[in-house]
Amino acid sequence: MLKSIIAKRDGAVVGSAGSAERTPSVRWALAALSLSMLLSSLGTSIANVGLPTxxxxxxxxxQEVQWVVLAYLLAITTLIVSVGRLGDITGRKRLLLAGILLFTVASSLCGIAPTLWLLIAARAAQGLGAAVMMALTMAFVGETVAKAKTGSAMGLLGTMSAMGTALGPSLGGVLIAGLGWPAIFFVNVPLGILTFLLAHRYLPVDRRGPKTDSAGFDHAGTLLLALTLAAYALAMTIRHHDGRGSFGPLNMALLLAAALGVGLFVRAQARAASPLIRLAMFRDPGLSASLAMSALVSTVMMATLVVGPFYLSRALGLNAALVGLVLSVGPLAAALAGVPAGRMADRFGAQRMTIVGLIAIAAGSFVLSMVPATPGIPGYIAPIVVITVGYALFMTANNTAVMTDIRPDQRGVISGMLSLSRNLGLITGASVMGAVFALASATTDITTARPEAVATGMRFTFAVAAILIVVALAIAVGTYRRTWRNRAPAPGAALQASKKNSG
Incomplete structure (x- = not known):
């Protein structure tokens, strides 16, 4: 009895009951998870605004400074599923603490890097830490809150993810203008230390189940997946130095290597005793649809990060600090929308809210594809707010739909796959949407392009973005209809049931 009282007093969050979810320790645990999500998302976007500097x-x-962004994304993309699975096997808390520590130390190294290539190497290490943080944050939700509150918790994490992605350029612009480029990396250090302390104190202790050695981890599958994803990411990011970023023979060879890698990986997973990813998961149309939609939406969100700073600085003539202030409106709207979105997902259903979020992103993208430069700042802010709110709503609902009913021993790897789909979208968006922007601007160097050319490039890029979101919307509607049909009773079933009850 005394032990149970002490456990309750200390706020044991494992197996959260309804009463446990209101304890201060659960709130602090969610604060640690929220900061982990914020930092890893912020790391993706904050460097974009610093590329010209x-x-x-x-x-x-x-092309060379783009690797400051791409090295981070590459590290996350190649390793995120593997670290999620590793957390399932070895214990999520100790791995998450190691990831937060690595992220914080690497952020310090980024800020003091004397050469570009040392900065890129430190960013890759930072990306490894972020991979751990992204993969395990959502996996902890099932251990910290009751099932009925999953949507609200995902809403909080979705808000932090959206804020991190959208806040990066605005915060980065302010920091660069006031303190110089190292500040965009040093800002992570105090936040990283706080996150580590909160996670160490309040996250549930790893359960000591049956002894699991490294044989439970699929080393061959991990290596194959990492090489396959690296080949795809490099194919999408390596460019000829002709200013246009053209696709060459090396890119095609890497894409072919990635395709071959997918085949080898699938074959290895079918034969493995303890596979990294159970292929049977993909027979669930809901999971496959959620992963595809996540990738498409993230592609569009990265387009806003690639295009936005150049449009605001070149086409509208704003300085770095003002660019940051303009872009800070979107994160504020996302922050206000995220938690209510989680409650709406709990109340009205995650699939319906997914569709609503996608409609908002599509509407904002269509407006940006048609806006002339004359409305100036308000003409850019209004559709960006709609896109950012839609993104927060989509992320919340989509993650809730996936993470609600999965087995505890699969939480890490499924969470990793959700994050992988998001980062594949980001890495595709950084390269493909960046190339679309450069081609539509009809210029060899986007940093010195004429204002009219940049405005044209922005409109065309968001026209492509709108088309991608319409595809995601079609997937969402198809999945919702299929689910609705499966739940609907067969014709005459209700009549037969009433006759049986009356009899």
Missing amino acids: LAQAFNASF
């Missing part, structure tokens, strides 16, 4: 500081081309 970094190009000047290191006397490098735009």
Whole structure:
């Protein structure tokens, strides 16, 4: 009895009951998870606004400084599923703490890097830490809150993810203008230390189940998946230095290697005793649809990060600090929308809210594809707010739909797959949407393009983005209809049931 009282007093969050979910320790645990999600998402986007500054500081081309963003994404993309599975096997808390520590130390190294290539190497290490944080954050939700509150918790995490992605350019612009480019990396250090302390104190202790050695981890599958994803990511990011970022023979060879890698990985997973990813998961149309939609939406969100700073600075003539202030409106709207979105997902159903979020993103993208430069700042802010709110709503509902009913021993790997789909979208968006923007601007160097050319490039890029969201919307509607048909009673079933009850 005394032990149970002490456990309740200390706020044991494992197996959260209805009464446990209101304890302060659960709130602090959610604070640790929220900060982990915020930091890992912020790391993706905060460097984008610094690319022009970094190009000047290191006397490098735009293609070279792009690797500051791409090295981070590459590390996350290649390893996120593997670290999620590793957390399922070895214990999520200790792995998450290691990831937070690595992220914080690497952020310090980024800020003091004397050369561009050392900065890129530190960003890759930072990406590994972020992979752990992204993969395990959502997996902890099932251990910290009751099932009925999953949507609200995912709403909080979705808000932090959206804020991290959208806040990066605005915060980065302010920091660069006031303190210089190292500040965009140093800002992670105090936040990382706080996250580590909260996670260490309040997250549930790893359960000591039956002894599981490394034989339970699929080493061959992990290596194959990492090489396959690396080949795809490099195919999408390596560009000829002709200013247009053209696709060459090396890109095609890497894409073919990635396709071959997918085949080998699927074959290895079918034969493995303890596979990294159970292929049977993909027979669930809901999971497959959620992963596809996540990738498409993330592609569009990265387009806003690639295009936005250049449009605001070149086409509208704003300085770095004002660019940051303009872009800070979107995160504020996302922050206000995220938690209510989680409650709406709990109340009205995650699939319906997924569709509503996608409609908002599509509407905002269509408006940006048609807006002339004359409305100035308000003409950009209004559709961006709609897109950002839609993104927060979509992320919340989509993650809730996937994470609500999965087995505890699969939470890490499924959470990793959700994050993988998001980061595949981001890495595709950074390269493909960046290339679309450059081609539509009809310029060899986007950093010195004429304002009219940049405005044209922005409109065309968001026209492509709108089309991608319409595809995601079609997937969402198809999945919702299929689910509705499966739940609907067969014709005459209700009549037969009433006759049986009256009899």
